[in-house]
Amino acid sequence: MSTDIRTRVIGYLSRYFPVSDLADTDDIFKRGFVSSMFAMQLVAFVEQEFAVVVENEDLELDNFRSVAALERFVRGKLSAPVAS
Amino acid sequence: MSTTLDRARAVDDGLLGSAHVAACAGFAEFVDRRVVPIADDLHRSQYTPPQVIDELGRRGLLGLPIPAEYGGGGCDAVTLGLLAAELGRGCSSLRSLLTVHTMVAHVLARWGSRAQRETWLPRLASGECVAALALSEPEVGSDATAVRTRVERDGDELVLHGHKKWITYGHVADLLLVVARGPEGPTAVLVERSRPGVRTRLITGMIGIRASMTADVHLDGVRVPADHLLGRPGLGTTQIAGTALDLGRYTVAWGSVGIIAACLGASVAYADTREQFGAPIREHQLVRRLISDMYADYHASRLLCLDAGVRRDRRDPAALPAASLAKYTASTAAVRAASDAVQVHGANGCGSEYPVQRYLGDAKVMEVIEGTTQLHQVGLADHAFHEFGGFK
CATH class of the missing domain: 2.40.110.10 (Butyryl-CoA Dehydrogenase, subunit A, domain 2)
Incomplete structure (x- = not known):
């Protein structure tokens, strides 16, 4: 599952960034790849691709700043108990 | 002017399902009967009477996209777009009411706490609260x-x-x-x-x-x-205003399509009856060119709006840049169409007897609100370089 998440995240980012030299821990915000619109696209991508709901408390930069962070965040959302 | 039947026929282009066509016909009928007759008066008085807002609320139009669990219509994005286009065809001020009202409702539904949603969304859905x-x-x-x-x-x-x-x-x-x-x-x-x-x-x-x-x-x-x-x-612009403006761009884009439709309706009707040099001006080739440019802009803009709407309904992340492209294209096209509509009307287009001078001012505002044309161009250029030029 984890590898699959990583592959799908990289697949999405590759449509917008040069990912060949992007390490999993590279900060995509610091590298200037993320506009405010793309930040919203990332939220929409995570929700649509992995069928999760991004909540207010999830909107931490640390959840979105790198491939590794996105992978960790999605894994956490998928393993969290579904709220009633 | 186009009739309701004409409008329904115009939107039934094979791309929309029967439910969307029926919804659009209903919007068109309402706009022709209740909005078009008062639009010039609203424009001249610079005022929206409260009873007009009440009627939009009573008919469920202001709450159309609000989730049904809060008393709204729960409509999809394409239906909301069709409503924005029809309202925009009749009166851009009332279309702008739909835009700002639904922007706030959308943000509340998406990011509001349960208490905020339960407090405000039913009141926004009914139109009790604007x-x-x-x-x-x-x-x-x-x-x-x-x-x-x-x-x-x-x-x-x-x-x-x-x-x-x-x-x-x-x-x-x-x-x-x-x-x-x-x-x-x-x-x-x-x-x-x-x-x-x-x-x-x-x-x-x-x-x-x-x-x-x-x-x-x-x-x-x-x-x-x-x-x-x-x-x-700390996320008031990226998260909240960003979410609001994304929907705002979408309804402004559709509203601009409505302005182009209004320009076409007025210009075709005028060119049919106005005679110069012994013939209706529709037979003069340079007038036909103005009409054909409007017609092409109408369909191109409408297709981009539909693309953005379908993507929104699929929850496709690319709906965000699609709304930007639709807004940029439709708003700039609306300015061209309105300018050309005034041109078709000649001196009559410069006065208040015909609605085209209203369309021109309204269209210009579309280029400024929900991100200026230039802001959209900056973002769209990035997309172009990525899509066609590879990465640098």
Whole structure:
């Protein structure tokens, strides 16, 4: 599952960034790849691709700043108990 | 002028399903019967009577996209777009009411707490309460992150000081979604108009959407409970205004398509009956060129709007740039179409007897609101370089 998440995240980012030299821990915000619109696209991508709901408390930069962070965040959302 | 039947036929282009065509025919019938006859009067008086807003609410049009569990129509994005286009064909001021009201409702539905959703969405759905987005300021336009209005915590309350400007329907809105600067950065706060310290002043003499009750909004030590904070502190522009403006761009794009449709309806009717040099001007080739440009712009813009709507309904992340492309294309096309519609009407187009001079002012506003043409161009250029040029 984890590898699959990583592959799908990289697949999405590759449509917008040069990912060949992007390490999993590279900060995509610091590298200037993320506009405010793309930040919203990332939220929409995570929700649509992995069928999760991004909540207010999830909107931490640390959840979105790198491939590794996105992978960790999605894994956490998928393993969290579904709220009633 | 086009008839309701003509409009229904025009949208039944094989791309929409029967439910969308039927919904659009209903919107068109309402606009032709209740909006078109009063639009010039609203424009001239620079005023939207409360009963007009009440009627939009009573008919469920203001609450159409609000989830059904809160009393709204729960419609999809394509249906909302069709409504925006039809309202925009009749009256851009009323279309702008739909835009600002649904922007706030959309943000509440997406990022509001359960208590905020349960408090506000039923009232927004019924039209009992009208909402507006208070983002721009005298010195702050495109760079929304630079808002100067301040919000600070004082015990269990939030206190706001500042001046918002160009707030569409701000003069009558019951609920203002204010973006202000807090300790963590831009922060979104829900402010009832009835709170002491809220003061509005109607802005008149605008080039377009003159009936939109656009206002200066002064916030002089306005106190609201701390639970009026919407979304995360510090994310008032990226998260809250970003979500609102994404939908705003979408309905403005469709509204611009409506303006082009109105320009076509007026220009075709005029060219059919106006005679010069012994023939209806529809037979003069340079007039035909103006009409054909409008026609091509109408269909191209409408297709981009449909693309953005279908993507929104699929929850496709690419719906965001698609709305930007649709807004840029449709708003700039509306300015061309309205300018050409005035040209087709000649001196008659310059006066108030025909609606085309209203369309021209309204169209120009579409190029400015929800991101200027130039802001969209900057973003669209990035997409072009990525899509066609590879990465540098």
